[in-house]
Amino acid sequence: MVYEWKGNPLHDADPNEVGQAIERAAPPGGVPDAADIVDEARPETSVLHPLIFDRPVDEITEVYYRSKARQLQAQLVEVVMTDHGTVRRPAFYHVNYQRLKSNGDNPEVETIRGYQPVRYVLAEPAATQSAAEYLLKKLRGYQPRADALGDLFAPVWAALDQVEAEIRKDEEEEDLFDPDDFDDE
Secondary structure (H helix, E strand, O other): OOOOOOOOOOOOOOHHHHHHHHHHOOOOOOOOOHHHHHHHHOOOOOOOHHHHOOOOHHHHHHHHHHHHHHHHHHHOEEEEEEOOEEEEEEOEEEEEEEEEEOOOOOOEEEEEEEEEEHHHHHHOHHHHHHHHHHHHHHHHHOHHHHHOOOHHHHHHHHHHHHHHHHHHHHHHHOOOOOHHHHOOO
């Protein structure tokens, strides 16, 4: 088996060595799960060790708790009554955008990153834009898998192309953040 990294890895580990180490982690006659891979990574001599055990335990614990909190946000839905009946929609959307934060005479740029309640996302155009871009990126992440099944999903990607073009058009027409709007007059 020959391995490559899917994208741009944040490390310089050899993908073939990593893939072989993961294969070795498999129980006899089975496939490795995350616990098997962690066990394979425990020895400091393992190629997996610096990839898995890359932070102190207390720091990892906090990262884990934050990850669990984000999972909870991602799993919640709001139940909304509309004229068409009950609608279930995500309660939180993932965003990453900048806005101006009022700080007296010196406005500051504030980065908003992470899951935000849908009511805030829908109320702020930059947040709505960011949520849409994030969702498009996630959908595009499925494209290589879908394309491997043939042309079955071609209409989906064509529709997604149209949505992306519309978003780009909106971005070009409306500058969501213009520092000149806050110059002293």
